[in-house]
Amino acid sequence: MSTFFIVAILVLGFLITFQIAKASEYVAVLRGLEKSRKQSNKINAFMLLAFLVLGLIGVYYCNERLRGKILGEAASVHGEKIDTMLYITIAICGLVFFITQILLFWFAFKYQESDTRKAFYFPHNNKLEVLWTVVPAIFLTVLVGYGLYYWFKITGEAPKNALQVEVIGSQFKWEFRYPGRDGVFGKKYYKEISYEKNNPLGQLWDDAANRDDIITTQEVHIVVNKPVKFIIFAKDVIHDVGLVHFRLKMDAVPGTPTTVWFTPKFTTRQAQDKWGPDFVYELSCDQMCGKGHYTMRGVIIVDTQEEFDRWMASRKPNYYAAFPDRDPSKPKIDTTRKLNDTTKVASLGK
Numbered sequence: 001m002s003t004f005f006i007v008a009i010l011v012l013g014f015l016i017t018f019q020i021a022k023a024s025e026y027v028a029v030l031r032g033l034e035k036s037r038k039q040s041n042k043i044n045a046f047m048l049l050a051f052l053v054l055g056l057i058g059v060y061y062c063n064e065r066l067r068g069k070i071l072g073e074a075a076s077v078h079g080e081k082i083d084t085m086l087y088i089t090i091a092i093c094g095l096v097f098f099i100t101q102i103l104l105f106w107f108a109f110k111y112q113e114s115d116t117r118k119a120f121y122f123p124h125n126n127k128l129e130v131l132w133t134v135v136p137a138i139f140l141t142v143l144v145g146y147g148l149y150y151w152f153k154i155t156g157e158a159p160k161n162a163l164q165v166e167v168i169g170s171q172f173k174w175e176f177r178y179p180g181r182d183g184v185f186g187k188k189y190y191k192e193i194s195y196e197k198n199n200p201l202g203q204l205w206d207d208a209a210n211r212d213d214i215i216t217t218q219e220v221h222i223v224v225n226k227p228v229k230f231i232i233f234a235k236d237v238i239h240d241v242g243l244v245h246f247r248l249k250m251d252a253v254p255g256t257p258t259t260v261w262f263t264p265k266f267t268t269r270q271a272q273d274k275w276g277p278d279f280v281y282e283l284s285c286d287q288m289c290g291k292g293h294y295t296m297r298g299v300i301i302v303d304t305q306e307e308f309d310r311w312m313a314s315r316k317p318n319y320y321a322a323f324p325d326r327d328p329s330k331p332k333i334d335t336t337r338k339l340n341d342t343t344k345v346a347s348l349g350k
């Protein structure tokens with residue numbers, strides 16, 4: 001229904017503009033073209049000035065409305081630098097924006113057509129051209145250089161003590177793998193992927209390094225103040241690991257692993273004290289990856305080292321999900337006995 005109204009309003013708007021244009025054409029013929037042109041010039045000049053004032057009020061209003069709704073403090077060490085970079089960029093661009101826009105609209109108003117004034121013919125000035133090319137070029141080079149420096153840092157080699165986690169995106173969920181006690185990820189092969197066989201990542205069981213690898217879905221735990229390296233994969237289409245609170249974003253590409261690393265600054269609990277009890281660190285898919293894209297939301301839990309160790313100890317390697325009979329912690333199930341028991345219960349019920 002609302003779509004219908006929007007279309008109807010657009011059509012009406014178009015018709016009205018068309019009719020006004022036609023009517024003003026007739027008026028022009030009646031009044032004489034010259035007079036009418038001068039009048040519309042005046043109206044245009046005034047409207048440009050009004051546009052400037054309303055536009056600036058709009059900018060101020062938007063800023064006031066969105067105050068406090070923009071992401072809070074960065075939750076990773078390098079995130080502070082990204083924020084500083086952003087503020088510097090906004091400050092420079094903001095200053096240029098205000099100066100150029102005010103001049104643009106003010107000049108259009110101030111120097112509108114006048115019978116008492118003749119336009120000064122000013123076709124070219126090399127000095128000016130050089131100035132307005134070189135000055136922005138210097139600023140942009142500094143900004144881009146600053147950005148590249150951090151980009152190479154984030155995507156570059158992670159510190160040796162970094163916690164390693166694989167992040168695997170697929171339509172429409174996130175899966176995570178820890179290398180387990182040996183610190184080595186076992187080999188995997190996409191043709192081995194099978195949810196029926198409890199092998200969601202296609203781990204090759206011949207590789208002993210796979211037997212202690214731990215898999216989680218939709219939720220990943222990391223440690224505060226400890227660098228973490230994400231090794232990112234995709235099973236089907238391109239996804240994107242979007243970590244707004246840590247100021248990171250990296251594509252998950254089928255067939256080409258990508259990496260990022262960062263150091264979280266606050267545990268989830270500290271973040272909840274800061275930003276409210278419902279706060280969670282979110283891993284959102286930042287690439288349109290299909291009709292369930294919007295559901296592709298993972299949660300990152302930042303623990304203290306002790307909490308993390310406790311959590312890790314409670315997890316079982318995926319090897320035992322694939323081969324439950326090899327799980328040493330599980331008692332062997334005696335199927336014959338169970339059958340006898342149920343017969344007993346059944347006969348008691350009669």
Ligand SMILES: [Cu+2]
Nearest residue numbers: 239285289296
């Ligand atoms: Cu996705």
